[in-house]
Amino acid sequence: MKRYMMIFLVFLVGMLAACGGETTTKEAGTSxxxxxxxxxxxxxxxxxxxxxxxxxxxxxxxxxxxxxxxxxxxxxxxxxxxxxxxxxxxxxxxxxxxxxxxxxxxxxxxxxAPMGVYSKKFKSWKEVKDGSTIAIPNDPVNAARTLTMLQSEGIIKLNASVDPLKASEKDVTENQKSLKFQPIEAAQLPRSVESVDLAAVPGNFALAAKMNLLDAIQLEKMPDxxxxxxxxxxxxxxxxxxxxxxxxxxxxxxxxxxxxxxxxxxxxxxxxxxx
Missing domain, CATH: 3.40.190.10 (Periplasmic binding protein-like II)
Known part of the structure; x- marks a missing residue:
């Protein structure tokens, strides 16, 4: 009886060790x-x-x-x-x-990828003629970004009492180039470069259209x-x-x-x- 008991104990210990080995291997190999x-x-x-x-x-x-x-x-x-x-x-x-x-x-x-102002007609703001049309995003957030970007270049001035993040065309107090704003669906802005004088294109749409960011006449100094x-x-x-x-x-x-x-x-x- 003792002999059989010893055999059983050896078998039981072996099984427990085997199980423990499987667990360790599984945990170590978990991806x-x-x-x-x-x-x-x-x-x-x-x-x-x-x-x-x-x-x-x-x-x-x-x-x-x-x-x-x-x-x-x-x-x-x-x-x-x-x-x-x-x-x-x-x-x-x-x-x-x-x-x-x-x-x-x-x-x-x-x-x-920053928003940029692109043009097929002009290579810099100095070349832009008075009264030129600029296509801008028609959604409030990206429109405000565009206006803030133009203000940073000194092209326009916004009402100082307005939050730049909420600025709209009605908040433009000075317009150095007498720009005409043409709101367009953001996804369509890359195409508009061919038909308008200037276009403010968000970076993701510019890249999706295979545009080179470095071709912009101005790139946004984007806040975080x-x-x-x-x-x-x-x-x-x-x-x-x-x-x-x-x-x-x-x-x-x-x-x-x-x-x-x-x-x-x-x-x-x-x-x-x-x-």
Whole structure:
């Protein structure tokens, strides 16, 4: 009986050791997976070329999910089908979250394609003739950005009592070139370059239309609130993957790829000011 008992105990210990070995192997071999959504074009490219490689070095399996509009990336994030997204600036994020009862938070601000004033007729503001027509975005946020950009160049002046983020054509108090403003759907602005004297084109639409940012006669000195950011659900902000995302963007390798592959993109303050 003792012999059989000893055999049973040896068998039992062996089974427990085997189970313990399987658990250790499984835990050690567990892969970290992260799904990042981005609009097709430059920001999908940024995730693929500049962020994904840095996360893979940390052991992540990265899946890039492309979207063709500005609605689905946040819906997918809230539903949990992606872990993070990259496509929106602060004002859009906060407005969308409020309107859709979502809790969204930014992880880090990234280099962003600035709005630019483009022309087939003029190469500089000095050449622009009085009374020229400039096509501008017809949505309030981008229209205000355009007017603020023109004011920074001294082309117009806005009412000093008006919040620049909410400025509209009626707030223009001085118009040095007597410009005529023609509001147009933002997505149509790249095409308008062919038919109007000047066109203020948001960076994402300019790149989607294969325009060279460096061809602009003026590029926006973009404040950080208009730069795109990596965004997660607020409940995930302190999770390891969010911190690793932040570190990936802060890496020297990310900076090097931006300089090489994303010429004309304006860098956020934290990149410009870091030593």
């Amino acid at each position: 970290k997976t992260i799904k990042i959504g981005a609009t097709a074009g430059p920001y999908s490219d940024m995730v693929t070329k500049a962020i994904k490689p840095q996360l893979e070095k940390k052991g992540y399996k990265v899946e890039v999910v492309e979207f063709s509009d500005y609605i689905q990336p946040n819906k997918a994030l809230a539903e949990g089908s992606i872990d993070a997204n990259l496509f929106q600036h602060k004002i859009y994020m906060e407005t969308f979250a409020k309107q859709n009862n979502m809790q969204l938070s930014e992880v880090i601000v990234v280099p962003t 609130l208009y730069r795109n950011r990596v965004v997660v659900n607020t409940k995930d902000l302190d999770k390891a993957f969010a911190k690793d995302l932040k570190e990936a963007v802060e890496s020297k390798e990310f900076d090097t790829i931006i300089d090489k592959e994303f010429k004309g993109f304006g860098k956020p303050e934290w990149m410009v000011n870091r030593k």
